[in-house]
Amino acid sequence: MRPPVMVAPNGARRGKADHPALPVTLAETVETARACHASGAEALHLHIRDEAGAHSLDSGRYREALAELARQIPGMAVQITTEAVGIYDVAAQLRCLTEVQPGWASVAVRETARDLALAPRLYATCAAQGTRVQHILYDTDDIALLRDWQARGIVRPGQDGVLFVLGRYSAGQVSSPDDLTPFRTALPEAGDWMVCAFGPDEHACLAAAAAQGAALRVGFENSLTGADGQPHPDNAASVAALRQRLERTRA
Known part of the structure; x- marks a missing residue:
């Protein structure tokens, strides 16, 4: 079975100084999304920027994008970030x-935990308006928090999508396929699960996750280079x- 692939082409922190092909404007993001879709990405993880190129959660800009x-690109699913x-x-x-x-949004449980009074409202709002939630999980403490909220009814039934983030808080933001093991051990029943990985072994980590049934997130938000340390020409080349690589693994 062909694993679903989402592209995360820019993130919140990187800019043109990090890679000239990293999209910042809406026009650049659309063209990047089009190229990545043609290269095999079914979905886009969307970050928007303000006039100065900084991270933004502006609702008007989101609606426009x-x-x-x-x-x-009507055939490409889009997930917004709430980072x-x-x-x-x-x-x-x-x-x-x-x-x-x-229709789809990523939510970091550790960020939502900053205001426990609002956490139930956030999940209730998503349930009421039909927003599919993907929980961003950086470590097993985040998984424990998610489990607690599920047991208490803060997280609603059906809000079970998760993203396991490999390498985000490791030295140099470098991940390895072994980093997936603690996540899978702590949340073995995850059905709607996706993996992203920081560092030059991004693709190796994703291939290992695909072998276990994961959906995959790839792109310049997580890694600009291949395993040889050479920068990818653009996001579409990484996709x-x-x-x-996945096709070779299946062959």
């Missing part, structure tokens, strides 16, 4: 979700290289 992506990046509080994240009403 979602409309343009739907118009130009705080030290800028936005939980109230702002909830406001973004309420005003944008996206294509991952797809080729």
Whole structure:
């Protein structure tokens, strides 16, 4: 079975100084999404930027981006991020979700835990408006928190999508396939699960995750280079290289 691939082409922190092909404007993001879709990515993890190129959760910009992506690449699923990046509080994240009403959004449980009074409202809002939630999990402590919220009814039934993040808080943000083991051990029943991995072994980590049934997230948010340390020409090249690796593994 061909594993689903999502591309995360920019993230919140990187810019043109990190890689000239990293998309910052809406036009660049649309063109990157189009190329990545053609290279084998079925979905896009969407970050938007403000006029200065900084991370933004502006609802108007999100709605504009979602409309343009739907118009130009109707076959590509889009997930928005609610990432705080030290800028936005939980109230702002909830406001973004309420005003944008996206079909799909990623939510970091450790960020939502900053305001436990608002956590139930955030998940209830997503359930009421039909926003599919993907929980960003950086370590097994995040999994324990998610389990607690599920048991208490804060996280609603059906809100079971997860993203295991490999290498985010390791030295140099470098991951290895072995980093997946603690996540799988702590949450073995995960059905709707995806993996992303920081560092030059990104594709090796994703191939190992695919062998276990994961959906995959690849792109410049997580790694700019291949295993040889050479930068990918652009996000589409990274997607294509991952797809080729997966096909070789299946052959």
